[in-house]
Amino acid sequence: MSVVAIIPARGGSKGVPGKNIRMLCGRPLIQYSIEHALNAASVDEVYVTSDSEAIGEVASMSGANVITRPSNLSGDNASSESAILHALGDIEKSTGSLPELVVFMQCTSPLREPGDIDRALEYFRSENADSLLSVVPNHRFIWSDQDGVVSALNYDPENRPRRQDMTPQYMENGSFYIFDAARFLAEKNRLFGKTVVYEMSSDSMLEIDEELDFVLIEALMNGAGASEG
Numbered sequence: 606m607s608v609v610a611i612i613p614a615r616g617g618s619k620g621v622p623g624k625n626i627r628m629l630c631g632r633p634l635i636q637y638s639i640e641h642a643l644n645a646a647s648v649d650e651v652y653v654t655s656d657s658e659a660i661g662e663v664a665s666m667s668g669a670n671v672i673t674r675p676s677n678l679s680g681d682n683a684s685s686e687s688a689i690l691h692a693l694g695d696i697e698k699s700t701g702s703l704p705e706l707v708v709f710m711q712c713t714s715p716l717r718e719p720g721d722i723d724r725a726l727e728y729f730r731s732e733n734a735d736s737l738l739s740v741v742p743n744h745r746f747i748w749s750d751q752d753g754v755v756s757a758l759n760y761d762p763e764n765r766p767r768r769q770d771m772t773p774q775y776m777e778n779g780s781f782y783i784f785d786a787a788r789f790l791a792e793k794n795r796l797f798g799k800t801v802v803y804e805m806s807s808d809s810m811l812e813i814d815e816e817l818d819f820v821l822i823e824a825l826m827n828g829a830g831a832s833e834g
Contacts, residue, residue, distance in 0.1 A: 608726065608756060609650040609696065610642035610708040611785075612669070613688040616657025620815050624714055626663045627819070635660065637715035639667040642697075645722035648708060654692040670823045672696075683711070686793055693786060704786050709795060710753050713813040714780040715822065718806060722781065725803040729783050735798025736784040739812050740775035744768040778809045 614625040614635055621699060626633040635653065642651040642658045653664035654672040661671040672695045678687050689709060706729075721739075729737045746765075747758045759774060760766055782795045789795070811822050 607702075607704045607707045608647055608708065609704040610645070610651045610710055610722075611623040611650050611692050612638050612642070612651070612653045612664075612691055612710045612712050613674075613685050613692075614653055614655045614657070614660050614664070614712050616655065616660055619820070621813065623659075624813055625657075626660055629715060629819060630812075630823055633663045633667070634715060635663060636667045637717075637738060638710045638712040639664060639669045641717050641722060642708065642710060644719070644798065645670050645708075645726070647723045647726040648752040649704075650696075652692055652696065654688050654695075655722075656810065657697070660666045685711075686795060687728050689795075693710040693790065699805065702749065703790075707784055707786050707789060709782045709784070711779050711781070711812070714778065714809065714811075715813070716811055717780060718808045719810075721803075721805060725781070725783060727744075728803055730793070730831055732801050733799065734801045736797060736800045737803055738782050739778055739805050739809070740802045741778050741805055741807050743776045744771060745791075776810065777802070779812055780805060782822075 612635065618624045621627065625635045627802050639653065640649050641653060651669045652672055653669045654674045655661050656674045656676060665671050672692050674688055674691060678691055689707065695702065718764065725737060725739065746760055748755055760771065784795055788797060808825060809819065813819060813822065
């Protein structure tokens, strides 16, 4: 039984061109996630799936196995699930077997604490889970606007609670997901069956979507030191 980390990284990006290999505190963005996976004792192999030769070169130099993703799975409308399905097919073909578990990591989320992946895998197994998502606790009051009618979604405005008294809620941070590989092939979705959450630090909510995100994350890394995961 094996555990593989799969990191999808398309070459195209409208918000920030070339963001997956853009330098962040002196290293290509994708290198952080690759190193976090390589440093996880529970992960046996690390794969980057990409349609970009430049990303593939950086990924290979950083220690990852590279899977060339076909163009029909690389457009703006292509899902991460389709990339992982293709990657698992490639892995099974090249190794002769399907891995037990997949750690699906998003390289646009470079902020992880050392040991996060190993602790999440340990928790996943201890709970006999089918899938896991990384989250941060949410203590904010959330409202919705439906056809001009606004209403509170997670609290009663007439009995406003203290934040510390609110029922625990979580927000996906998109850092990583863990799931059973065979079940994923059947479900074609990253979350299924018994799903559990792994709490991460509030900093992990920051991800690279636009230019300002590079500035914010670089400032945070320069202040606290870049995480080696």
